Amino acid sequence: MTRTTPSLHIGTAGWGLPRAVAEAFPGDGALLERYARVLGCTEINTTFSRTHRADTFERWAMQTPTGFRFSVKLPKAFTHVARLKVPPREVGAFVSSLAGLGERLAVLLVQLPPSLGFDPEVARDFFRSVRAEYPGAVVCEPRHPTWFTAVAERLLVEQGIGRVVADPPKPAGAGEPGGWLGERGDGQGAVVYCRWHGSPRMYWSAYDDDWLEARARELLNWPATTQVWCIFDNTAAGAAADDALRLAARMARLSA
Structure with a gap:
């Protein structure tokens, strides 16, 4: 009997295909087309450092099958330069620029610099701006210890923001899920x-x-209605794609 499992999305940060795993991504077409035939999601990181044309997102959507999903990292201009003190109109402009991804856009990722401590007023204003523009899933990867407190946790839950499970787990607590985990927290x-x-x-x-x-x-072990995303960001030496394939194989075996 097949066990009930959560909805699984396994992929990498970007869609580079190192030579060592190229044969696992066969066929013709652009790298993203080959990648998307095998893995079901990817995290767009290039939005962190540069602006893309609207038709770029449209092209990426067209290169992927219907069930494929993208997460998108918010710009460092928001997180690292402005340190979350971002005018709502700028948040709106960024979210609008992603329209070409259509229904394939599934998650917005907010990665914070390690130096950015938790300021409840600034965080609340920023996440309210994001929530006003985007109704889908929003997750945050904080990297300062002050974000791993009861006060910060309550604010993330209040704003419907999930906290990323990071490895290595720095600071303490980063290796566990947090923030908004459904109405009952389960x-x-x-x-x-x-x-x-x-x-x-x-x-x-x-x-x-x-x-x-x-x-x-x-x-x-997560419920069937949970969407579990696993993004491998160990891309510097090409390990991410192989790790994603190995995890997917294990998930399939254990789910059977």
Whole structure:
């Protein structure tokens, strides 16, 4: 009997295909087309550092199958330069620029700099601006200890913002899901978003089989209505795509 499992989205930050795994992504077409035939999602990171034309997002959507999903990282101009003190019109302009992704846009990612502490007024105003423009899932990857407090947790829940599960888990608490996890806090109807950066060497190291097996078993315990995202960001040496394939294989085996 097939067990009931959460909705799984496994992919990488970007869609680079290193030579070592190229044969696992066969066929003709652009890299994104080949990638999207095998993996079901990707995280667009280039929006962090530059602006894209509207037709770029349209082209990416057209290169992927109907069920494929994108998450999009918010610009560093919002998170690292303005440090969340962003006029609502700028938030609206960015969200509007993503319209070409259509229904394939599934998550907005807010990654904060390690130096940015929790300021409740600033955070509330920013997330309200985002929520006013985008009704879908929004997740935040904070990297300052002050975001891992009861006060910060309440604000994320209030604004409907999920907290990313990060590896390596820095600071303490970053390796556990938090923020909004559904109306009852049990994951029903929520997005659990994992960003795995590689360990011990961030962005470079591949994950071993035992680590992936343990994560797969943990993630399959979420309810069937939970959307579980697993994004491998250890792209510097090309480990991400292989890790995503290995995790997907484990998930399939354990779900059977």
